[in-house]
Amino acid sequence: MSALAPIDRDKSLGAHVYDRLKRALMSGAFQPGQKLTVRSVAEDLQVSVTPAREGLNRLIDQGALEMPSAKTILVPVLTVAALKEVATIRRSLEGTAAELATANFGPSDIANLLSLQAELESAMNSGDYRRVLDRNESFHFGVYEKCGMPRLVGLIEAQWLRVGPSLNMLYPEFAVSRRGVSNHMRVLEGLQKRDAQAVRAAFEHDIDDGYATLSAALGKT
Amino acid sequence: MSALAPIDRDKSLGAHVYDRLKRALMSGAFQPGQKLTVRSVAEDLQVSVTPAREGLNRLIDQGALEMPSAKTILVPVLTVAALKEVATIRRSLEGTAAELATANFGPSDIANLLSLQAELESAMNSGDYRRVLDRNESFHFGVYEKCGMPRLVGLIEAQWLRVGPSLNMLYPEFAVSRRGVSNHMRVLEGLQKRDAQAVRAAFEHDIDDGYATLSAALGKT
DNA sequence: TGAAAATTTTTGTTGCATCAAATAACATCC
DNA sequence: GGATGTTATTTGATGCAACAAAAATTTTCA
Numbered sequence: 001m002s003a004l005a006p007i008d009r010d011k012s013l014g015a016h017v018y019d020r021l022k023r024a025l026m027s028g029a030f031q032p033g034q035k036l037t038v039r040s041v042a043e044d045l046q047v048s049v050t051p052a053r054e055g056l057n058r059l060i061d062q063g064a065l066e067m068p069s070a071k072t073i074l075v076p077v078l079t080v081a082a083l084k085e086v087a088t089i090r091r092s093l094e095g096t097a098a099e100l101a102t103a104n105f106g107p108s109d110i111a112n113l114l115s116l117q118a119e120l121e122s123a124m125n126s127g128d129y130r131r132v133l134d135r136n137e138s139f140h141f142g143v144y145e146k147c148g149m150p151r152l153v154g155l156i157e158a159q160w161l162r163v164g165p166s167l168n169m170l171y172p173e174f175a176v177s178r179r180g181v182s183n184h185m186r187v188l189e190g191l192q193k194r195d196a197q198a199v200r201a202a203f204e205h206d207i208d209d210g211y212a213t214l215s216a217a218l219g220k221t
Numbered sequence: 222m223s224a225l226a227p228i229d230r231d232k233s234l235g236a237h238v239y240d241r242l243k244r245a246l247m248s249g250a251f252q253p254g255q256k257l258t259v260r261s262v263a264e265d266l267q268v269s270v271t272p273a274r275e276g277l278n279r280l281i282d283q284g285a286l287e288m289p290s291a292k293t294i295l296v297p298v299l300t301v302a303a304l305k306e307v308a309t310i311r312r313s314l315e316g317t318a319a320e321l322a323t324a325n326f327g328p329s330d331i332a333n334l335l336s337l338q339a340e341l342e343s344a345m346n347s348g349d350y351r352r353v354l355d356r357n358e359s360f361h362f363g364v365y366e367k368c369g370m371p372r373l374v375g376l377i378e379a380q381w382l383r384v385g386p387s388l389n390m391l392y393p394e395f396a397v398s399r400r401g402v403s404n405h406m407r408v409l410e411g412l413q414k415r416d417a418q419a420v421r422a423a424f425e426h427d428i429d430d431g432y433a434t435l436s437a438a439l440g441k442t
Numbered sequence: 443t444g445a446a447a448a449t450t451t452t453t454g455t456t457g458c459a460t461c462a463a464a465t466a467a468c469a470t471c472c
Numbered sequence: 473g474g475a476t477g478t479t480a481t482t483t484g485a486t487g488c489a490a491c492a493a494a495a496a497t498t499t500t501c502a
Contacts, residue, residue: 014455048456048457049456049458049484051457053484054275056484057275058279058282069464069465070463070484071483072464072483073484089372089373092314092316095313096310096313149306149310151284151307152309152310233485235485258452259454259455260452260453260454268486268487270454270455270488271486272487274454290495291454292452292493293453293494294454443502445501445502448497448498448499449498449499451497453493454491454493455491456490456491457491458489461486461487462485463483463484464484465481465483466482468477469478470475471474471475471476472473
C-alpha cells in the first residue's frame with residue numbers, strides 16, 4: 001500500500017482518507033483482489049485507525065471496496081454479473097443526466113468539450129492510455145455536471161468507482177478501442193443541435209461499447 | 222430521540238445503528254429539521270459514540286441525513302428542488318428495475334402482489350395511512366427485487382430514504398391520493414401480459430403522481 | 443432595551459488501548 | 473503427503489478520554 005503518501009490536515013481526516021483512496025482507486029494504484037487493512041492505510045496516510053476505518057467503510061458502503069468476511073477488505077474483482085449490473089445502472093443514470101444537461105449547454109461549454117476530446121485523441125495516438133482514461137472521464141462528467149443535479153452526479157461517480165480498478169488494470173485493451181471516439185463525436189453533434197435524445201443515445205451507445213469491450217477483456221482473465 | 226429503544230448485540234453495532242436509524246427515518250419517527258447528535262443516538266441505543274457515529278455517517282453519506290455545518294446533523298427538510306431531483310433519479314432507476322423484473326415474474330409472484338395491493342386498499346379505506354405507506358413500499362420493492370440486481374435495488378432504497386421523513390409527515394394528504402391505485406393496477410396488468418414497457422410506464426406514472434402530490438403538499442408548508 | 447462581547451456548554455472528531463474473532467503459521471498424526 | 477488440530481498473529485470493532493470548534497447562554501455596555 002505504499003502507493004499512498006501522507007495527507008495534510010485541515011478538514012475531516014476521514015474525508016481526506018476517503019478522497020485519497022478514491023483517487024488511488026480510480027488511477028489504478030490498487031490491483032483488483034488486493035487486500036487493504038485499516039492499519040496499513042492509517043500508516044501510509046499517517047493518521048490513526050479511526051479516520052482510516054471511516055474512509056474505508058465509506059468506500060465499502062458504496063461498493064467501491066468489498067468486505068467478503070468480517071476481517072478482510074478487498075479491492076473488488078469485477079465479475080461479469082457485476083459489470084453488467086453497473087452497465088445497466090450507468091445507462092439509466094448517465095442517459096438521464098446527459099439528456100437533462102443538453103438544454104444547459106452553451107457554445108463555450110461545447111468548446112471545452114471539444115478541446116477535451118482533442119486531448120483524448122492525441123493521447124490515444126501517442127499511446128498514453130492513462131491520459132486517455134483521464135480525459136474520457138473529464139468528458140463524461142463535463143456533460144453530466146451540467147444537468148444541475150449533484151445527487152445524480154454523485155451516484156454516477158459511485159458507479160465509475162466500482163469499475164475503475166478493473167478498468168485501469170485492463171486499460172491498454174480498453175482504451176485502444178476507438179469506437180469511443182465516434183460516440184463522443186455524436187455527443188458533440190447532439191449538443192450543438194440541442195437534441196437531448198441524440199445526446200442520450202450517444203452516451204448509451206458509448207456505455208454499451210465500453211461494456212462489451214470490458215466484458216470481453218474480463219472473460220480472458 | 223426517545224423514539225428509539227436499545228438494540229441487541231450480535232453483529233456489527235455500527236450496522237445495527239444504521240438499520241435502526243433507517244427504520245426510524247422511514248417510519249416517520251423523526252421530524253424533518255430535527256437535530257440528531259452522536260451522543261444522544263449512542264445513549265438511546267446504548268452503544269458508545271463510535272458505532273453511533275458510524276451509523277449516522279453512513280446515512281449522511283447517502284443523503285438520508287444532512288450535515289449543514291461541522292457540528293450539526295439534521296433530518297433533511299425536503300426542498301422542491303431536492304424532491305424533483307429524487308423523482309428524476311427514481312424514474313430512471315425504478316423504471317429500469319421494473320422493466321427488468323417483468324421477465325422474472327411467475328403466477329405466484331403476481332399473486333403475492335395482488336394480496337399486497339388488497340391490503341393497501343383496505344388500509345386506505347380504513348384510513349390507516351401508516352399501513353398504506355408500508356404496503357405501498359412492499360409493493361414497489363416486491364417488484365424491483367425481482368430484477369435480480371441488488372446494487373440497483375440498494376440505490377433505489379437510498380432514494381426512498383431521502384423522501385421518507387417528509388413523506389411520513391405529510392402522509393394523510395399524500396396517502397389519500399387514490400391515483401396510486403390505478404397505477405398499481407396497470408403494473409399488475411403489465412406483469413400478467415409480460416409487457417415490460419407497460420410495467421415501466423406504470424411505475425413512472427406512479428412516481429410522477431407521487432411527485433406532483435408531494436410537491437403540492439410541500440408548497441403549502 | 444437591544445445589540446455585541448464574553449463565557450459556558452455542546453458536539454463531532456481523533457487517537458489509542460483493548461477485545462473477540464478470523465486468519466495464518468505451524469506442528470501432529472494417520 | 474495430505475489432512476487435521478493447535479497455537480500465534482493479525483484484524484476490524486468498540487469504548488472512552490481529550491480536543492478544538494461551533495452553539496448556546498449569559499453578561500456587559502451604550
